[in-house]
Every structure is written in structure tokens, then in C-alpha cells.
Amino acid sequence: MLYRNLGRTGLKVSAIGLGTWVTFGGQIGDDVAGQIAEIAYENGVNVFDTAEVYAGGRAEIVLGNILRKKQWRRSSYVVMTKVYWGGRAPSEIGLSRKHIIEGVHGSLQRLQLEYVDVVFANQADPDADMEEIVRGFTQVINSGKALYWGTSRWSPSQIMEAYAVARQYNLIPPTVEQSEYNFFRREKVETDLVDVCGKTKCGIMTWSPLAGGMISGKYSDGIPVDSRADLKGFSWLKDKITSVQGRKQQARLMEVQIISDRLGCTLSQLAIAWCLRYSSNSSVLVGASTVEQIYENLKSINYLPSITKELSDEIDTVLQNAP
Template sequence: KMPTQQGLSHKHVIDACDNALRRLHLDYLDLYFCHRPDPDTPIEETVRAMHTLVMQGKICYWGTSEWSASELEEAYKIAGELNLTPPSMEQPEYNMFARHKMENEFLPLFEKEGLGTTIWSPLSSGLLTGKYMDGMPDNTRTSLDNYQFIKDNFESEEYKEKHDKVRELHALSEEVGIPLVNMALCWCLKNQNVSTVILGASKEDQLTQNLESLKYSDQFDSTLMEKIETILKK
């Protein structure tokens, strides 16, 4: 590909949006993401491109995915100085085993800029569903060739420690009467800086179960959160 056919250059950001609108048969996008930072393109160029799309009415808001706090701070600084449209959302990984960005790095941005979040992998690639506690079933992603990296991760020492915690979390979920998958999703939603959770369901019954998490939200009191935290800190 040519340099202007990839990454977050002004031309590619504009062209990709136009192509998406054409494929989706839409007049505008509600939210348009910069999927991963682009070290080869100045952030100012990307911010200008997104502002152009907002002014053209092709997008309502724009966001980022897996940007660092410093990259986001630069984007906000540029937007403020040049009177451009700043990002509204960041899409970080967040779950019981991936917490640093949401609970530490991004805190100043939540407070100062009102940054929203659309978190991904709330179930840690399925680990927090409990379905891998007794091995890797044949009907899961780990059995597919293009998901070998997940299988490799699950066999690492780090993941073995996580599996031990999942077993304890599963026992706690049975104790309180909340399925583990719903407990993991509710835990994410309890963070006031989580705007929405992206569900990675591959089957209808998985989606149905995930959505049932909302009915357990009232059971998530400080006592339950403390019990979960005790397990996670081991």
C-alpha cells in the first residue's frame, strides 16, 4: 500500500470514512475511530482530518483505540489551540486482569477532558467466562488456526496464575448467585469512567447471557467488590 492508503494520514482518514459510508449506505457515522496510533503521522494531521469530517457532517464524533494518555493529551492540546474538534472516546482494553490505563493512566483525562470509553475484551478473551477452567474446548476460538496466539497466551505462566484466580472468582460467583460472565461484565460497568462495554459474543445465546448482566447490577455492592478485589490482588 501507498503511505496515504494506510495509517492516520489526512488522505487515508478521509478516504476510509467515505468508503465506509458508501459500503454502509449511510450519510454519516455517529462515531469514527482511529484504530491504534500511527507513529508515522503527526497527531495534528489526524486531528485536522477528523475535524474536517465533523465539519462536513460525515461524522458526529471521533475517538481513538489503544492510544496512550500522552498521545491523547497532545490531541486535546492541539484541538484546543487550533479550535478543532477533540476526540470524545477512547477504546482501551479493560477487564479484571487489564486495569492500568482505565484506573491510573487515563484518570487525569477523565477529570479534565471528560473522556468517554468504549472498552474492549471485558471478559479477557473469554478467560473470565470460566469456559477454559478445565482446558480448551474444541468449539472455542482457541481451536482455530488464526487464534493460535490466544492458545499460546493461555499456556503461559502468567495465564496459569490468572486461571487460579478465575477458579476463585467462579466459586465466589456461585456463592453470590451471579454467573461468572455476568459478574465480570458488571464489574466493568461499576467503573464510573466506563461509558459502554463492547461485547464479543459469537453466538446468540452468548449475547443473551451477556445482556442479562444488567439485572445483576443492584447486587454489586461494596462488599462484593471487596471480595473480588481480594481475589485479584493475590
Template sequence: MSNEAPGMIYRHLGRTGLKVSALSYGAWVTFGNQIGVPQAKKLMQQCWDGGINFFDNAEVYADGKAEEVMGAAIKELGWKRSDYVISTKIFWGGKGVNDKGLSRKHIIEGIKASLKRLQLDYVDLIFCHRPDTTTPIEETVRAMNFVIDQGWAFYWGTSEWTAQQITEAWAIADRLNLIGPAMEQPEYSLLERKKVEVDYAPLYKKVGLGLTTWSPLASGMLTGKYAKDHVPADSRLALEMYKGLKEKKLIEANLDRVDKLKPIAKELDCTLAQLALAWCLKNSDVSTVITGATKPEQIKDNFGALNVVPMLTPEVLEKIEEAVGTKPDAFAVYR
């Protein structure tokens, strides 16, 4: 039985024929670290019931445990394979000298290991989790095409690559009559915008880059649950492994921006998180916004963002810009 839900928006992934739910669900931080199979199964079913068809993962998440948890949950849920879209990302696969990076060896061994952990014959999307400056891009392009030719993945893309690196990958693919990267997975939120809004701007029309954006709530900053001296014990920024993230995000300027957004959310009768998610969804270059959640009420709240999108009129968007003051200056970048 298909999980297509009336309230969900489905968008093409860039220029591909693949349709993904505008809201998707990712395993980063949570699967394998904070939650196991029973809870993952419950949360994924809730996502599914609301129309989410895209679930994101990576070989590095919880050292492979995130893929194992997701794979076991999917097997128990018994969904029809053509109804859901799974991604994984390859770069950090282990401690061995060839267990990381984007060499042909690691891409092929990495995807095989991921498929084993996920208990799947193929993933729909495979991402290069970061650029690898020590491997020629041509080697990576050829290896990703081999993965597609083998049927281990249907589309390949990049994550946090520069516009120049993506352009180079496409030039190589065109020269060799191969498939170029169809999608990119960048960080994107009201607090992190330059790459999506300025750097990639020429690529949307040129190569039809589809975006699967991550951290729309800036690691929870845009939920309003953090204060300068208050970090909830069960939150992401309370985890020791994300100490660096806490230092980067939990700064006075960001807390001030959050405070200025609160009256706008109140005016629209939505939560701060819903406002932040809806703002990301409003960008037509974004194919899907990857959300994370450890609790059912968080998923329910995330779904509410779909109702907020139509409320983001030019006037409301202008208010948001005034509140956060994070709009990147395209001219300053290229001057």
C-alpha cells in the first residue's frame, strides 16, 4: 500500500524523474546513538503515515549502526520497495588507509558494505559525503557510474561540494558521456544560506541540481529550546560528540535571531520549528528538507510546517529577513 498522503508535497529530485516527499527523515545523530530498532520503527512508520517517502543515511552515522537500525526497521515494517527512497553517503567508512575518501576502491567496497547493513539490494541515491581533494574527480565520476551500472544505486550526487567541484564533475561526465551528479546535500537553514542561495545559483538551471538539505533547524537552535545557559539534557547539543557543534551554534547572535522570530511564529499561529522548516520549503530549488526526530511529537510538529508554507507571503518573508539579517550578499561574494 502506497504511503502517499493528501497533505504531503512531492517534488522531482532536480531534473530526475524521481519524486521525493518535500519533508524527509534522516538518521544522523539519532539512529544507533540515541535510538534502536523498536523506536526507529515507530518513528519511521509515523513518517510514512504522513507521506514521507525519503529516508537518509550514511556509512559513517554511528559507525554503520544507523544503517543497521534503519535496515532492520524497514525489514520489519515490510514496505513495498518501490514506494520508498533510501539514500546513503560514502566517505568515512572505517579506520583502514583505504576505508575513507572517494577512491574507486572505497566507493565500491563502501556501497557493498552499506547495502549489507541496510539489508537492501540497492539504494536509490548515493552521495559523495564530502569532496576528496586527494582523488581525481574523474576517478570518482567513473566509480559512481559503475555503481549505477551495477544497479547498486539509481542516482549519484554530492554533499557539501563547492560549485566549482560540481561543475568539474559535470564537465568530466559530459566529456566521457557518463551520468553527472543529480543532487547535492548541503546544510541549509535561516542561519546557513550562502552555499544554497549564492554559490549554487548558476547550477540550478545549468545542470538541474536537486537539493536534499540538512539541518533546517540548525541543530535545534531554531526550535527555541536553547538558551545561553540552558541545554536540555535529551537534546542534540547535549551530546558530548557534538560539543563543537554546540560552540558553533549556541552563540548570542543566533539566540537573538531566534527571539526576534518568535513573534512572527506567534502571528502565524505556528511553532518556531514549523516556521523554520516552512521557510526552507519555500525555496523552489530545494527538492526535500531532511528532518530529524527522536520523539513522535517532533514528527507531528514537523508535518505542521506544510500548512505554514502558503502563509509565507512576500510581506512575511520580509519580516523574517529583518528578524534574522542573514541574507547573503551575492555582489559581495563576487566583487
């Protein structure tokens, strides 16, 4: 496993992290989730990412039970969670100081932990003043319930505003931004965030390297039964894949598949290694619904040296979407 600093902090995180969205507490059973987490940990993964909203809190419960059962040293792994959608009541949604504090408290109860390593604001809150948000996360850290805080799906201007507020009031700024990044979602990470991170101490962590499975190659001939696009609540993904744009993307992926075949890896492995080619990308979060899938994803790290500038240019020529 390759390890990188989380932004400009001294914390070393695995270049591949395990995400729990969709899978833990939802798509897969608890036993399979435990096997996947164990395989990831034994192969060097030290990042486990979840959120209060995943499976209505069930993902945190499943992950917490796994960590309690395995009894790995707490200092040997990094747990990340996110707050924003905590419940149905108006006061249980958003980034008010009340929900930041209570959301983290609820996550810790479900995770059975005394603290999380990183807590993220799961999206920006237009109804909350930035000073309140930064003060809320600063309070969480000062109380020992989290070590760092970060942003997820924030715009560059919002990240800059958070840094300005932290500097003005001597508060703690965000450490890292979590953004979607893959063959078809590139511009924010490759242009906007690289610029922001150059001006601040904010790092980058990315998720959905396979675009919800779109880049796995399994949708080239339609929607397989029991795939993510076939799940209840994921009709949006099915519509995206079967749209005109989606069909064009699948056609281009067939050309990228030729490149992965030449390298001797799968399309998924090439896609994950491609996301890691930026050293400023601290960690790529991957999901897995089977033991075979987590093994396949973890082997992506072996193909990172193959992602040369020449190969990246070749992929850009096929995708035709470089920023």
C-alpha cells in the first residue's frame, strides 16, 4: 500500500480508502461487510469512510460493530464520517452549530468510538453563516470528538471563505475537501481544487472513481440484475447510464478497455490508478460489494507506475474531456 499525507497535515493515510456508501448496512450483509473491511485492513488500508446519512445511520453501526469485533489498535486506522442529514426534523439537517455537535455525538454512539479522525461537512449550508460553521467544527475538535474537519462537495469559493473566517477569528480551518473524481468528472479537481489547495493548506480526497459502477465495464451491455443501477432508489443512475450521453460514455470506455487490456489490468483498476496519478490526491475512496471486488480494487495500486504522462495523454485522446 502507498501512503500519503492528508493534505498538509502529518497524518499518513492509505492511497486507497474503504467507503461504506450504498454497501454497508444496505446492499450487503454484515458478515460480508466484515470480510471486506478485514481484507482491506490486512492489505494496508487504514481509511474507513462513512456518514450519518448512509443507510439511515446503519452504515456507521455496521462499521462500528466491525471495529469493536476486530479490536484493531485504534491508532492504526482512520475513521471519517460526515454530518448534514441527521434526521427528519428541521434542526437535524444542515450545519448549524447545534446539528454539528449533536450529529457528531450521534455518529460516535453508532460507531462506538470516543472520537473520529476526520468529520466532514457533507455539503455546504446556504442557511448557516460561515462563522457559525467554522466555530461549530472548531468546538468539536477542541472537545476531543474529532481530530480534523473537512468539507465535502464545497465550491472553491466556499472553502476559501472558511479559511478566511478561520484566520480572522483564530479558529481551525478545514483540512481536506472530498470531491467526486473519475474519467467523467474531472474539472473541479484538476483545475479549481488544485488552485485552491495551492493557496490554502486544504488537501484533496476523492470518491466514486468508478462513477457508481459506470466505469466498471459491467454496463456495456445493459443493466445487470443486482447491480447498483438495478437497486431501489438508484433509478437516477440507471437513467444516467441509458441516456444518450451515458451510451457515448460507455462507447469511449470500450476504447479505454483496450488500454487496460494492454497493461494487463481491468478497466476498474486502470480507473482507480488514474485517479491516484495526482500526488495531491491523498486517498481514493472505493466501495465493494464482494470479497472479489475489494481484492480487485486494492490491486489498482500496482498499476500506478504505469500511468505515465504518455498514457494519460492517450486516455485524454479517447475521453475527449480534459479540462
